[in-house]
Amino acid sequence: MNVFTKFTRRSLAKNKTRTIVTIIGIILSMALFTAVLEGGYSGIKFLLRGEIESEGAYHGILKGLDSATLDEVEKLDEIEDFATLETVGWANSDSMNEYKPYLLIKSASPDIADLLAIHLTEGRMPENEGELLIPRHYITNGGAAVSVGDTLSLEVGRRLQDGREPYEAEYPFERSGEPEQLVDTVTRAYTVVGFYERLGTSVESYTCPGYTALTVGKGSGSFSLLFTMRHPSKAADFLENQSYSVDWDSHNSLLAFYAGSEFRQLNAFMSGFVGVLLFLIAFGSISLIYNSFSISVSERTRQFGILKSVGATNKQIRGSVIYEALLLAGISIPLGMLVGCGGIGLTLYLLRDAFGAFVGTSVQMKLVVSAPLLVVSAALCLLTTVISAYIPAKRAMTIPAIDAIRQNRDVKLSKKEIKTSPLTAKLFGFEGMMAAKNFKRNRKRYRATVVSLFLSVVLFISASSFCAYLKDSVNTFNYEDTGADLYYRGSEVDAGRREELFELLSSAEGVKHASYCIQRYAHVFIDTDDLDGDFKEMLSQADLNGANYEGYLCVAFADDGYFREVCRDNGIDAERYFDPEKPACLIYNKISGMDGSSGKAGTRWRSVKVLEESRLPVTATDVSIRTIDGYELESTSVSNGETEYIFYPKKTLDEFYSGLTDTLDKSEALIVKGDDIQLKVPITIDGTIKDHIIGLSSQIPAVVFPYSMIKAVYGAELGGNMIDGYDTYCEYSLQVNNHAKAFDDLVKLLDENGFESEKLIDNAEHLEKVRMAVTVVNVFAYGFIIIISLIAVANVFNTISTNILLRRREFAMLKSIGMSRKGFRRMLNFECIIYGFKGLIYGLPAAILVTFLIYRVTTQAFDASFYVPWYSVCIAVGSVFAVVFATMLYAAHKMRRDDPAEALKNENL
Numbered sequence: 001m002n003v004f005t006k007f008t009r010r011s012l013a014k015n016k017t018r019t020i021v022t023i024i025g026i027i028l029s030m031a032l033f034t035a036v037l038e039g040g041y042s043g044i045k046f047l048l049r050g051e052i053e054s055e056g057a058y059h060g061i062l063k064g065l066d067s068a069t070l071d072e073v074e075k076l077d078e079i080e081d082f083a084t085l086e087t088v089g090w091a092n093s094d095s096m097n098e099y100k101p102y103l104l105i106k107s108a109s110p111d112i113a114d115l116l117a118i119h120l121t122e123g124r125m126p127e128n129e130g131e132l133l134i135p136r137h138y139i140t141n142g143g144a145a146v147s148v149g150d151t152l153s154l155e156v157g158r159r160l161q162d163g164r165e166p167y168e169a170e171y172p173f174e175r176s177g178e179p180e181q182l183v184d185t186v187t188r189a190y191t192v193v194g195f196y197e198r199l200g201t202s203v204e205s206y207t208c209p210g211y212t213a214l215t216v217g218k219g220s221g222s223f224s225l226l227f228t229m230r231h232p233s234k235a236a237d238f239l240e241n242q243s244y245s246v247d248w249d250s251h252n253s254l255l256a257f258y259a260g261s262e263f264r265q266l267n268a269f270m271s272g273f274v275g276v277l278l279f280l281i282a283f284g285s286i287s288l289i290y291n292s293f294s295i296s297v298s299e300r301t302r303q304f305g306i307l308k309s310v311g312a313t314n315k316q317i318r319g320s321v322i323y324e325a326l327l328l329a330g331i332s333i334p335l336g337m338l339v340g341c342g343g344i345g346l347t348l349y350l351l352r353d354a355f356g357a358f359v360g361t362s363v364q365m366k367l368v369v370s371a372p373l374l375v376v377s378a379a380l381c382l383l384t385t386v387i388s389a390y391i392p393a394k395r396a397m398t399i400p401a402i403d404a405i406r407q408n409r410d411v412k413l414s415k416k417e418i419k420t421s422p423l424t425a426k427l428f429g430f431e432g433m434m435a436a437k438n439f440k441r442n443r444k445r446y447r448a449t450v451v452s453l454f455l456s457v458v459l460f461i462s463a464s465s466f467c468a469y470l471k472d473s474v475n476t477f478n479y480e481d482t483g484a485d486l487y488y489r490g491s492e493v494d495a496g497r498r499e500e501l502f503e504l505l506s507s508a509e510g511v512k513h514a515s516y517c518i519q520r521y522a523h524v525f526i527d528t529d530d531l532d533g534d535f536k537e538m539l540s541q542a543d544l545n546g547a548n549y550e551g552y553l554c555v556a557f558a559d560d561g562y563f564r565e566v567c568r569d570n571g572i573d574a575e576r577y578f579d580p581e582k583p584a585c586l587i588y589n590k591i592s593g594m595d596g597s598s599g600k601a602g603t604r605w606r607s608v609k610v611l612e613e614s615r616l617p618v619t620a621t622d623v624s625i626r627t628i629d630g631y632e633l634e635s636t637s638v639s640n641g642e643t644e645y646i647f648y649p650k651k652t653l654d655e656f657y658s659g660l661t662d663t664l665d666k667s668e669a670l671i672v673k674g675d676d677i678q679l680k681v682p683i684t685i686d687g688t689i690k691d692h693i694i695g696l697s698s699q700i701p702a703v704v705f706p707y708s709m710i711k712a713v714y715g716a717e718l719g720g721n722m723i724d725g726y727d728t729y730c731e732y733s734l735q736v737n738n739h740a741k742a743f744d745d746l747v748k749l750l751d752e753n754g755f756e757s758e759k760l761i762d763n764a765e766h767l768e769k770v771r772m773a774v775t776v777v778n779v780f781a782y783g784f785i786i787i788i789s790l791i792a793v794a795n796v797f798n799t800i801s802t803n804i805l806l807r808r809r810e811f812a813m814l815k816s817i818g819m820s821r822k823g824f825r826r827m828l829n830f831e832c833i834i835y836g837f838k839g840l841i842y843g844l845p846a847a848i849l850v851t852f853l854i855y856r857v858t859t860q861a862f863d864a865s866f867y868v869p870w871y872s873v874c875i876a877v878g879s880v881f882a883v884v885f886a887t888m889l890y891a892a893h894k895m896r897r898d899d900p901a902e903a904l905k906n907e908n909l
Contacts, residue, residue: 030336087221102210123194157185453839464872
């Protein structure tokens with residue numbers, strides 16, 4: 001241990017207060033770095049585990065492969081792991097669902113569970129070719145009566161229609177023709193060994209005409225290959241560019257965590273927020289540690305001058321300061337690491353239920369420690385500490401030894417530099433004048449205090465803004481809040497049972513509100529001049545067809561009672577909307593969705609108005625195409641400014657889409673002009689409502705008529721799925737007291753009365769997950785604000801208290817010439833006011849600038865309005881003066897018992 005090392009240790013021991021505050025600052029900085037990186041890593045691992053448990057670990061799936069193609073794909077270098085589902089065959093079942101008459105039997109490879117999540121509800125997995133695992137919805141949706149242990153004798157074969165298999169192996173025959181048949185059937189006996197929840201739509205298409213039952217062993221049909229990539233971020237590009245299968249899907253919700261190509265905007269948003277977070281931490285840490293070392297070096301400048309005069313080199317003195325930084329970091333970094341891991345670990349443990357509800361699985365949130373990230377955190381904190389020490393040390397080395405000993409740079413002043421306004425003396429007396437002169441005389445020392453306050457204001461307001469915009473971003477995704485706790489989508493409920501179902505749902509226990517809407521997604525044309533400017537910005541060129549907007553509009557017919565209630569809530573005369581001679585509707589004039597424009601905004605989530613309200617009433621023309629028996633629409637074209645519709649015989653299109661013919665015979669085409677085939681219905685919109693209709697999505701423009709006006713608008717009574725070829729469905733929306741209990745009760749009630757209970761959706765459960773996400777964000781947000789605030793307070797306390805204690809000789813001199821204790825307090829109070837105002841004058845504009853940068857990061861992915869959280873500004877203003885005055889009181893209290901004579905003799909702290 002050389003003399004400089006001893007000198008450094010003695011200096012640290014002599015100045016215990018500053019040393020302790022600096023250690024606390026480094027500990028807090030290290031704790032924050034650790035908490036952010038380890039917490040973020042734990043969160044990603046948790047979400048990955050949740051998604052894998054929910055859907056599986058596969059990155060993508062290729063369907064309809066033959067054995068040769070399968071072997072080729074499995075040998076690709078890009079593929080890391082894989083599993084297969086091989087088709088055994090189709091079998092007629094006991095299903096009562098006319099859209100799903102089959103069991104689709106598939107043979108799963110032994111390692112299927114490694115990539116595909118199979119959730120057993122009863123029993124076990126099959127172990128041989130004679131055992132079968134049945135999907136649970138075969139009973140709940142198909143109405144089949146089967147139990148574990150039952151033996152099923154099935155005729156298993158291939159599906160054919162008109163001598164051909166469907167274009168996509170697991171899709172229904174959608175075109176008319178001869179009845180579908182099962183051919184090449186083989187009788188197989190299976191023992192039911194268990195039930196499982198339905199597979200995701202990536203694996204089993206929603207329109208698949210069969211219930212997928214799993215077995216093991218050898219199949220005889222095509223393969224579905226589930227795979228993982230060596231580089232997951234390349235999975236989306238691989239699937240887009242592969243030529244092995246026309247039917248494929250990607251596991252988007254899993255690939256999002258690997259920065260897949262489809263998620264650039266979301267990843268930019270998340271990366272930006274993490275970058276802002278780390279910047280704020282580093283900013284606060286450097287300000288605290290830098291000021292501490294700056295004060296230390298300033299205090300010891302005279303000592304450095306003496307050491308240099310007796311032969312010490314700049315390198316030795318600089319090494320002394322760096323040694324001080326390393327010593328403090330060596331003590332603080334391990335403690336900060338423990339505090340950070342312990343704090344984030346405890347937080348994640350206490351919030352484990354909230355996280356579990358958020359992802360909807362049994363996966364528990366826990367701290368996952370990453371050694372490389374701990375090293376990164378320690379390196380960041382160490383780098384911050386060393387830089388904070390090196391900069392003031394380097395500046396001190398430039399001062400010549402004689403100037404440092406004489407302290408010329410500290411006391412070299414002119415009369416002009418310390419001149420104060422006569423108004424200061426009149427308003428604040430002699431003490432105020434002295435405070436103002438002191439401020440000018442010791443600019444560097446006071447500048448450090450003002451900089452500390454400036455940084456504190458910027459840190460606190462920036463942290464508050466960061467958290468506010470983050471919470472807004474989470475709330476933005478609450479677009480599925482249609483106002484309904486439960487809803488039932490009855491697309492197959494005919495008009496004869498609609499009122500029966502509505503009465504059944506309305507009368508259930510706990511239902512506060514019940515309503516229904518007949519909904520149709522209409523293809524409409526609207527004059528572009530009638531559209532709001534922001535809405536037009538979101539549209540692509542394809543949506544703007546000349547002078548018209550061509551898109552979709554949800555046309556809803558709400559039950560009359562609810563429609564009158566909506567009108568009453570919006571101060572609208574309902575009766576004028578019940579005039580069959582002039583049917584008109586209301587619009588919730590706002591939608592939320594992804595901005596698909598190619599402008600500077602990029603792809604982001606926005607909320608905009610749809611219509612220019614000053615132009616109401618507006619007419620949207622609902623355009624549909626009449627059907628032609630035996631023909632199907634294949635394409636459209638424009639000739640001489642008029643749209644023409646090109647139809648082909650259904651059999652011709654079947655052969656083309658099945659690959660039996662390479663081209664379409666144009667001689668078979670039937671070309672019809674638009675005016676001869678189009679059905680045009682005017683939709684008159686003449687009023688707006690402030691809240692969207694319960695049950696309607698906010699992602700598509702929606703208008704609402706009274707239910708009794710259906711015939712007046714469309715000319716026919718709506719029933720079942722169709723009105724003169726119009727696709728429609730009926731959605732029943734319920735608001736209830738206890739959504740979980742009401743859901744269970746209604747499921748039983750629907751089953752007992754012959755309605756499909758699977759169509760009942762617990763929307764409130766999803767919304768609770770969103771609220772849980774907001775709660776989690778709030779906890780982390782306020783925790784972050786508290787720690788950043790502690791760093792800021794420690795910074796101010798360290799700077800002000802040290803500066804005050806360094807002025808012991810000055811205060812002793814003032815006491816010796818007669819300044820009273822009251823006058824002394826007045827002088828310090830006036831200095832506090834100067835500190836506070838200086839810190840706020842510089843801090844508030846800078847904080848607003850940082851808030852604007854956070855806002856810009858937010859708009860990478862979401863449409864947001866710029867705002868400053870003014871509550872945090874008020875807190876910052878009050879806190880600045882509170883901390884300054886409290887620190888001054890502390891420092892003054894420590895000097896109260898100083899003997900002026902001893903203090904005048906003492907040249908150093």
